[in-house]
């Protein structure tokens with residue numbers, strides 16, 4: 001296979017993809033890094049003095065940033081907890097034999113295909129609206145007071161919306177992993193006298209552990225960049241109660257025109273994402289050899 | 291014509307040298323078998339000849355022409371792969387026709403040749419099926435069909451029968467031998483299987499770590515192994531190789547005697563031992579005998595119904611004119627030597 | 632999983648599973664129903680489930696009032712354009728990595744993956760400024776390029792995992808049979824790769840269709856796709872639930888159907904082959 005001819009051809013075929021990605025990664029990142037050291041606003045783009053780490057100290061000491069950091073963590077961890085926990089349970093359920101398995105499967109994975117803006121608006125208006133929303137009316141019908149979700153619990157609302165979108169992803173992947181578990185193993189365990197719960201604990205869960213790791217890592221990458229769901233529901237508010245880092249940085253640039261601060265924020269986000277990325281790349285790299 | 295000469299051929303993957311330097315002459319019409327332990331470079335050597343890998347050094351001459359840098363298709367060789375490598379999206383007919391189509395042959399001629407190949411290989415009934423709908427043996431035949439329609443200068447086979455079950459293997463072995471009788475085209479055949487090598491080959495090439503240990507007809511290799519490696523590799527079950535005292539009796543560093551060249555007695559003989567395992571194959575019985583003269587059990591062939599059991603005491607005597615002697619470098623020495631004492 | 636379970640247990644599971652499925656699906660179902668109601672029925676208390684006068688009015692209004700098809704066309708342009716561009720770059724790259732791997736192939740693949748993990752905000756500012764500078768803001772071309780770049784790693788990976796499954800010996804056989812590189816690709820590789828390429832296209836269309844960071848930040852109206860169109864409903868005037876629902880259904884229906892058909896490939900693409 002590997003003759004000289006094919007090798008140089010191979011290099012030529014890889015080059016375009018590698019080069020465009022290299023440019024896409026390095027040029028803007030270098031520029032972001034550069035901008036983050038300037039006092040640069042869109043209102044006065046012609047005077048951009050060098051200010052060193054000032055943008056970072058401004059950004060990092062801004063109470064909004066700290067709130068956004070905390071919100072980001074709550075958002076990521078909250079959604080992960082719901083989707084992984086729920087995903088395992090639903091995957092176990094869908095792995096059973098029942099009437100209409102395939103249709104239920106379709107129902108369960110459907111939210112994943114709903115675009116973020118639609119998901120957010122549907123939930124905000126038709127589910128969570130305190131007066132007309134289905135949830136409000138449901139609560140009222142059993143005699144409870146409706147909740148003004150977007151005002152009273154903005155972050156929780158966003159967690160719920162995002163979790164709804166990602167639950168199918170977790171379920172689908174965990175179900176795929178579950179179905180690759182051979183019947184033999186479970187039967188062997190049954191022969192050994194294991195009860196259903198211990199089979200789950202000692203056989204099924206370890207078998208799924210890799211898929212769970214993959215779900216956690218990949219979702220984290222996407223969850224760190226949640227944006228549209230916030231934009232069309234709470235716009236980060238009230239105050240900064242539901243602002244995450246992505247939203248904060250985008251807002252700094254497109255609303256306030258503060259390029260310097262936004263760039264510093266962008267770099268911070270890159271660093272955070274990298275911490276996760278290192279684990280993910282390692283994991284998938286190991287998988288490549290297998 | 292199908293004459294292939296390798297001159298000082300070398301192959302390395304990066305820094306790892308797989309074939310140090312190798313010369314080999316394959317004459318027109320020969321059936322040459324490459325054997326050797328796993329990982330010794332048999333497939334690599336075949337792929338170098340095919341042009342699927344570049345040589346690191348040396349020359350490959352096919353029919354007098356330097357083919358070292360020719361692409362695979364230009365070498366006039368056909369290859370049958372271990373996995374058959376059939377095109378899964380094409381019918382049997384299309385698979386067999388593919389090389390002809392690539393050569394730009396006209397439709398009528400292609401059909402004629404494909405039909406002929408299908409008939410000789412008993413594939414007529416499956417001609418419109420896809421490879422996925424065929425059994426292993428049928429797939430193997432399609433792969434061979436695809437190779438023969440091109441009328442190549444030589445066929446290259448890389449362990450073509452290793453994916454078949456034992457019965458089919460025997461059948462296909464005969465078919466390939468017959469094919470060779472009929473076509474008289476050069477064939478190079480890689481195998482692990484002793485029996486395939488011994489029965490099919492005009493010439494066996496024994497490889498070890500990319501080096502040729504010996505080249506010769508099956509009988510030559512059996513009768514006159516050049517060194518202990520070939521002695522141990524050719525012949526089944528393996529030759530018994532003994533060092534130390536026993537070898538010294540024959541003025542050698544190592545003495546060897548094949549299981550079929552040991553006389554067995556329950557009364558007396560040169561080596562006393564205890565039967566550990568006896569394998570009754572019907573026509574033959576192989577005994578594994580533990581004896582103080584050697585730290586591994588000795589293998590002995592007994593007649594079909596030789597009445598011994600595990601635990602019995604037996605006496606073994608090597609037939610003196612069938613003893614092989616090797617010097618301290620493992621190379622064969624002339625003559626059978628004479629046992630002292 | 633089909634084992635002999637008792638009938639009773641199977642019925643119990645059926646009820647539970649359908650309940651869970653319907654709860655999860657409910658927001659979509661509700662949106663679907665609401666899209667056929669009048670605005671008044673859409674906010675009636677208590678809500679009506681199916682006993683309303685079904686109307687197609689909202690779908691008609693959406694088109695006449697908001698130029699819905701303009702946004703729809705943009706979504707199609709963007710997702711197909713970025714996918715096509717992605718394939719042009721990714722097919723040769725994935726082909727080379729799968730069939731002529733070198734020591735560095737694995738590193739290149741992992742590096743590509745790591746670019747996918749670069750958060751968008753890390754590069755938003757320069758891209759935004761460059762778009763302003765070159766007049767690409769709110770242009771389809773600019774957005775196609777960005778979507779192409781953010782999805783390129785996934786396309787390469789997906790194709791790579793599919794190509795890897797094509798045995799190299801078959802391509803070698805083609806080479807022995809005298810196929811030129813072009814014939815080898817068009818007559819042997821391509822037919823075998825079609826299913827993998829098709830799944831890759833599906834996944835990439837889904838991802839581009841639903842992308843809602845760059846499409847929201849880099850467009851205003853001219854190049855705005857459905858994500859941005861729907862976002863414009865976030866500050867509504869007057870009665871709008873039914874119309875929002877109709878617009879939403881139109882925006883998600885095509886992708887929902889595509890998605891339902893490509894569940895399996897989705898798992899593989901989204902986990903970079905780590906779960907198949």
Ligand SMILES: Nc1ncnc2c1ncn2[C@@H]1O[C@H](COP(=O)(O)OP(=O)(O)OP(=O)(O)O)[C@@H](O)[C@H]1O
Pocket residue numbers: 002303308326327328329330331332333334335482
């Ligand atoms: N593309 C490659 N890159 C690096 N090393 C290789 C490559 N192909 C083969 N090798 C190495 O070359 C050696 C010889 O391999 P080869 O496949 O020729 O062995 P073989 O004799 O055919 O073995 P087997 O009987 O198991 O098929 C092995 O050690 C193998 O690991």
Ligand SMILES: [Mg+2]
Pocket residue numbers: 332333334448
């Ligand atoms: Mg081999």
